[in-house]
Amino acid sequence: MDELGIIKQLINKLGQGKVLTDDELKARYSHIWEMDRPLQAKALLLPDSTEDLVIIMKTCYQFGQPVVVHGGLTNLVGSTQSSNQDVVISMEKMNRILEVDEDNRTLTVEAGAILENIQQAAWNKNLMFPLNFGAKGSAQIGGAISTNAGGLKVFKYGMTRNLVLGLEVVLADGTLISSLKKLIKDNTGYDLKQLFIGAEGTLGIITKAVLKLIEKPRSRNSALLAFEDYNRVVKTLKWLESNLAGTLSAYEVLWQVTYRPMAAAVFGNNLPLAPDFPYYVLMETSGADQEKDRQRLEHLLSDALDQEMITDAAPSDSPAQQEQLWELREHMDHVVALCQHDQHFDISLPIGQIEEYVLGVLMELDKLPFVRECYVFGHMADGNIHLIVDKTKQGKETINAVNEVVYAPIQSYGGSVSAEHGIGMHKKAYLHYSRSPEEIGLMQSLKQMMDPLGILNKGKIL
Numbered sequence: 001m002d003e004l005g006i007i008k009q010l011i012n013k014l015g016q017g018k019v020l021t022d023d024e025l026k027a028r029y030s031h032i033w034e035m036d037r038p039l040q041a042k043a044l045l046l047p048d049s050t051e052d053l054v055i056i057m058k059t060c061y062q063f064g065q066p067v068v069v070h071g072g073l074t075n076l077v078g079s080t081q082s083s084n085q086d087v088v089i090s091m092e093k094m095n096r097i098l099e100v101d102e103d104n105r106t107l108t109v110e111a112g113a114i115l116e117n118i119q120q121a122a123w124n125k126n127l128m129f130p131l132n133f134g135a136k137g138s139a140q141i142g143g144a145i146s147t148n149a150g151g152l153k154v155f156k157y158g159m160t161r162n163l164v165l166g167l168e169v170v171l172a173d174g175t176l177i178s179s180l181k182k183l184i185k186d187n188t189g190y191d192l193k194q195l196f197i198g199a200e201g202t203l204g205i206i207t208k209a210v211l212k213l214i215e216k217p218r219s220r221n222s223a224l225l226a227f228e229d230y231n232r233v234v235k236t237l238k239w240l241e242s243n244l245a246g247t248l249s250a251y252e253v254l255w256q257v258t259y260r261p262m263a264a265a266v267f268g269n270n271l272p273l274a275p276d277f278p279y280y281v282l283m284e285t286s287g288a289d290q291e292k293d294r295q296r297l298e299h300l301l302s303d304a305l306d307q308e309m310i311t312d313a314a315p316s317d318s319p320a321q322q323e324q325l326w327e328l329r330e331h332m333d334h335v336v337a338l339c340q341h342d343q344h345f346d347i348s349l350p351i352g353q354i355e356e357y358v359l360g361v362l363m364e365l366d367k368l369p370f371v372r373e374c375y376v377f378g379h380m381a382d383g384n385i386h387l388i389v390d391k392t393k394q395g396k397e398t399i400n401a402v403n404e405v406v407y408a409p410i411q412s413y414g415g416s417v418s419a420e421h422g423i424g425m426h427k428k429a430y431l432h433y434s435r436s437p438e439e440i441g442l443m444q445s446l447k448q449m450m451d452p453l454g455i456l457n458k459g460k461i462l
């Protein structure tokens with residue numbers, strides 16, 4: 001069947017307004033950072049219901065038509081790239097928050113809803129959806145589920161995987177799998193929803209989800225800490241955790257090379273802590289009593305200073321001060337703006353070995369003449385660090401050279417080439433540093449079974 005055939009059929013079945021082609025595609029793009037590059041696609045589809053998606057996938061399956069799913073286009077691994085042979089499905093119209101169930105503490109939502117709107121809907125009912133990261137204003141929940149996103153609160157509340165109770169998914173052939181249950185416990189065979197979480201749209205298209213909410217914390221206190229060495233960063237995490245009785249909710253580390261430009265961009269000349277320490281940590285507690293929690297944290301920080309675990313501390317409890325402090329970690333675009341050509345990494349390693357790994361990588365990067373700087377920071381309590389490598393040149397060779405330096409040592413540390421961003425296109429060649437041939441073989445078998453024509457996000461991950 002020819003190309004026009006499928007587009008005609010899709011227009012007939014969905015209506016003209018939901019199928020964009022030719023000139024209508026020019027204003028579209030495949031990533032929020034590449035808005036100047038027009039989308040490559042045969043057509044862009046705008047379903048506004050699960051029924052539309054079933055029709056789309058049945059038609060695409062019939063034609064063996066490859067599809068690429070677009071959420072908020074904030075992924076960092078090239079997983080929404082497409083070619084002019086693909087049909088792109090954008091989930092932007094399926095953005096309704098369907099229900100907030102206060103007793104069950106669940107929120108039922110369509111996959112195209114923006115993360116920040118979900119957070120707000122929960123907050124309005126005195127509840128919280130704890131998934132939080134810098135791209136929350138653009139990322140959709142379907143994208144976050146498909147990438148099993150992590151972010152700033154994983155340490156206390158887990159990855160997206162831990163926050164999803166039910167899913168509705170359309171498979172490659174248009175079969176609808178609906179399991180929008182609100183249950184915490186359900187041991188009835190395989191937990192099928194987990195297959196789609198983190199699958200980057202390669203096994204099915206998520207249309208709706210039931211999310212787990214938690215009670216809104218009644219207190220929030222934050223502090224910026226400075227450290228003389230990495231060993232103290234690790235020891236203080238353990239010490240704070242055991243002394244804060246479960247209220248420690250974030251512990252994010254910034255290497256000096258990252259703190260300096262971030263602090264200058266956020267605070268100008270009025271830095272919360274001097275820029276001369278090797279390590280900084282942004283920590284947060286979430287509890288039930290603002291004043292008592294503040295006092296407890298201040299006592300602990302004073303103890304930590306006396307015991308020389310930390311070298312300096314800048315606590316803050318007013319919401320405005322805290323927002324500003326957290327900009328240090330949430331607005332990495334300040335660092336990206338300094339880069340000529342930036343390359344991003346998110347690595348998982350055992351916490352105790354992070355420093356050694358980073359030192360080794362920095363030494364090797366130093367040998368590459370086109371590397372200008374490497375900014376290091378991350379979700380320290382999860383053993384997850386990010387590197388942003390600034391280069392004078394772009395291109396395959398430089399990308400591959402930096403990739404090798406960063407990824408090659410991972411295997412010997414028992415780490416992962418992707419802590420939270422996923423594999424997409426960018427990390428495919430390095431999957432074997434984290435996964436055995438048998439694991440990759442099983443993934444390929446699953447893909448073959450669930451998408452025998454290979455039409456869902458073709459070429460991504462595997």
Ligand SMILES: Cc1cc2nc3c(=O)[nH]c(=O)nc-3n(C[C@H](O)[C@H](O)[C@H](O)COP(=O)(O)OP(=O)(O)OC[C@H]3O[C@@H](n4cnc5c(N)ncnc54)[C@H](O)[C@@H]3O)c2cc1C
Pocket residue numbers: 068069070071072073074075076079080091111112132133134135138139140141142143144145146147148149150151152200201202204205206207420421457460
């Ligand atoms: C400034 C910034 C900060 C970030 N910080 C973090 C962070 O701290 N932690 C973190 O984990 N990530 C982070 N990210 C990465 C990114 O935000 C996440 O990967 C996010 O979850 C992607 O959501 P999205 O809606 O933008 O998905 P997209 O980028 O549109 O898509 C991502 C993948 O999911 C698939 N997909 C999208 N919607 C669906 C659906 N409904 N069904 C099936 N497949 C679908 C796509 O095909 C693609 O493979 C950050 C990104 C930026 C730009």
